[in-house]
Amino acid sequence: MKRAAAFPAASLCLALALAGCSADPEAADGRVHLTFWHGYTESDGDVLEQIVEDFNTSQDDVVISTEVNPWDVIDDTVLPALSAGTGPEIVAMPSERLPVYADRRALVNLDDFYADDPAAPELQPGAVDMVTTDGGAYGVPTGFVPLTMFYNKALFAEAGVEVPTTWDEWVAAAEKLTVDSDGDGTPEQYGLALPDHATVGNGVWPTLFYGNGGDVVQDGRAVVDSPENAETLEFWHDAIATGSISPTGLDGVKGDSLFAGGRVAMYVGGPWMASVADENGVDYGIAPVPAGPRSPAASAIGVSMALTVQADDEQRSAAKEFFSYFLAHERSVTWSLGSGWPPLRTDVGPDEVDDNPVVAALTTQAPLARPLLPGVVNNADVLEAVDKLTQRAMAGQPVDALLAEAQQEVEEALDE
Known part of the structure; x- marks a missing residue:
């Protein structure tokens, strides 16, 4: 597959310089600060904001600030903001947009996160495929639901x-x-x-x-x-x-x-x-969805969060701490019940989310889910x-x- 051009030349130079020229992420309080853009605006947004708040109070080293906008606004503004050095360190996006930004060198490869994080082996395989492009992982799933x-x-x-x-x-x-x-x-x-x-x-x-x-x-x-x-x-x-x-x-x-x-x-x-x-x-x-002649299957809709090139080394480490926190078993249950998405982990059963009958039903169907055009720019x-x-x-x-x-x-x- 041919690769599209990355950033425009000036933007690429800026992106490459960000790590060395960005402001010190440790503010006067001595903590690493991250900005997280997402488009969750209903009950899913409420539970995500609570998870971020809980993360911030669970430790003394990292502070995440969220900015909420419609998904299309995020899509329109994230590249110009990153080029100007004013974008987010973490950004959530619909799954079909992830390969586009990975192709434009706007996102950080997360293979090391998947190699080291204890939650990674428990994730739905299709959800991991969803965030994989060009043979590498460039996102962490936040939603993966079969039709x-x-x-x-x-x-x-x-x-x-x-x-x-x-x-x-x-x-x-x-x-x-x-x-x-x-x-x-x-x-x-x-x-x-x-x-x-x-x-x-x-x-x-x-x-x-x-x-x-x-x-x-x-x-x-x-x-x-x-x-x-x-x-x-x-x-x-x-x-x-x-x-x-x-x-x-x-x-x-x-x-x-x-x-x-x-x-x-x-x-x-x-x-x-x-x-x-x-x-x-x-x-x-x-x-x-009734099984076809060959097999049962369902295309999946998904959302993921990614780490942008704006983050320096300390911010990247801090973001991965949040990803681990989000994917932990307890938060997976909390996120599913609050957002309406089935659990991202295979070790969360329907009985753990039966307070939400829709989520419980979708949990039993999750193994059928296949990402739609993963890695296709x-x-x-x-x-x-x-x-x-x-x-x-x-x-x-x-x-x-x-x-x-x-x-x-x-x-x-x-x-x-």
Whole structure:
């Protein structure tokens, strides 16, 4: 994979000089000071702020100050701030942005942290893969959650349908749950809402590809044009075209709305759909995405925090102390219960987080989770190619030609 340019020349010189020219991190109080930018603004933000405060009071050597902004504002401002020497030493970001900043030499390699920290072997393997790019770890996961299936319990009970566990069962259940009372070809109630583009985290179709043994990118190579992916697209087009089990031309926003309005019995989404359902009075259940012909699998949505090149040696050591503190077993439980994310550690069981039923359900599904395009710098263009592929395939266009076109577009994105 070709590497994008790092910083502009002047910025690169500044970045290289930061360690030697930055102000002494030990303030008058003799402590090492760190700034931490993040975009957690709801209950997750409250619990993260409490964890930072607890860390600050747990020892006398390090003080972390947080700055909270929307994720897109952080994305727009972190590189200019680092170039000016006014950025954060720690920054949180959605997982798809991590390879971009690692590629631009804005982040510090954390392989030594993973080699030494006792929490590292207990982390979900997929979460570690999520923060790995170019063979090195450049972040510490703060969230890693598999997409899951939400279902409307009332509609299931009315139709006498069991929760499906395989694709065939999924389609059969969706057919029974689809209601077209007036026979006009447009159901009043759909068994499934399967967006064909702009899906949650763009992970719904990769999830389906994984379930049939396919993928989009493997080991830095485009693999979207495969017999497995052709089978997947044809299977779901046939299911939708034959049984009208899902609307066509659907995006994720409309899918959310249909499930919230009680017009859809099954929907694939993230943990926030629990709040959407609660707010709209939908009695919902949570189950793993039904397994494909090859295996059960689910694409994951993630967030990580990273150490920037602005930090000098003392600040880097101090930041790693905080990372260890955050990943400890006790904080993993606290963070999960407060944030709604399943535990990052494999040794935290559902019984430890059963005060939050959504988290407990997602904890049992965490081993199915796979990071979406880990280490892929130009992931936005890759996902755009997949979006065009799935939308046009569900509209009935020839799958073989679409896959060949998508393969070329993904290859070009990887080469940029």
